[in-house]
Amino acid sequence: MRRGGHPGMKTVVAMWKKGLVEGMDVDESELPEDQCEGCVQGKQTKASYAKASGTVIGKISDLTVIDTWGDAPTLGLGGERYFWAFTDGHSRHTEIAFGKHKSEAFGHFKAYKALVENKFGRKLKKVRFDNGGEFVSKEFTDYLRAEGIEIDTTAPDSSAQNGIAECLH
Structure with a gap:
């Protein structure tokens, strides 16, 4: 016993x-x-999450879900400790960026935004991320507002609200 x-x-x-x-x-x-x-x-049990979202995302770039993974226990070949996943909500196409510091998130986002806009000819409409400091900085949120991109935040580490990104990890 x-x-x-x-x-x-x-x-x-x-x-x-x-x-x-x-x-x-x-x-x-x-x-x-x-x-x-x-x-x-x-x-005791938790209620299970829905198998599929009821949200319909009409076109590519209507919603981009962003999440950070790290601080990794093992460094990448170039000393990277983090990766950022940028996932299009409609197509589920994901771009991954690697970095040494969380503060690199903003630069990686701008590169992702340029890629999507050049590749598909569509501006990003909405981004969803948890309330991590790398995303809610004044510089980052001011940039999103100036570009006309809607901000949708979720609770930190909430797989229920940010399931697209969390399932990737």
Whole structure:
């Protein structure tokens, strides 16, 4: 029982009543299955996320989802510790950029924006990212507003809200 496992609680209570267990108290006014905190926690569940989003993203560049991964435990060949994933919400096409510092996110975003606009002839309309400091800096948000790009933020590390990016990782 010290290792975190035990037989069913009805068996444990029966053993306790026969004096076969030391150092354990059983409250007979509670249901046996409610007495072991580990068992109660083990039975708790989270609601599963939807398999598919109900959001319809009409065209390429209507929504770009951005996420940072890192600080990596192993450095890249050039000393990179981070990568940024820029994913188009419509096509799910993803571009990856690598860097040594989180502060490089803004430069990588501008390069991604230029690539999409040149390749598809469409301006970015909306970007979605978590509230990470590399994205919500004054310089970054001022640039997005000046370019007419809508900002859509999610809770940090929320796979439910930023599923496109989080599933990539």
